[in-house]
Amino acid sequence: MNKWEKFEQDCVEFLNKTYGMYARFTHKGGADSTVPDILVETRQGFCFYIEAKHSPAPVSYTHLTL
Numbered sequence: 496m497n498k499w500e501k502f503e504q505d506c507v508e509f510l511n512k513t514y515g516m517y518a519r520f521t522h523k524g525g526a527d528s529t530v531p532d533i534l535v536e537t538r539q540g541f542c543f544y545i546e547a548k549h550s551p552a553p554v555s556y557t558h559l560t561l
Contacts, residue, residue: 498549499548499549500525500526502547502549503522503524503525503532503533503547503549504522506532506533506547507520507521507522507533507547510533510535516538517537517538518535518536518537518538519535519536520533520534520535521533521534521536523544524546531544531545531546532544532545532546532547533545533546533547
């Protein structure tokens with residue numbers, strides 16, 4: 496497992512432990528850069544994605560889906 500893969504999984508785990516009462520966080524992207532890294536589904540019904548980047552990492556776009 497690459498460092499960035501472990502980092503993404505650790506991010507999802509941290510987010511679920513810290514903010515799980517407000518939203519569910521699901522790892523999605525992995526090595527496929529066309530798919531965002533983390534799906535966020537709030538308790539109020541909003542869905543959006545966030546990116547997790549292990550330094551150093553190229554950042555080429557921001558993806559937000561509402």
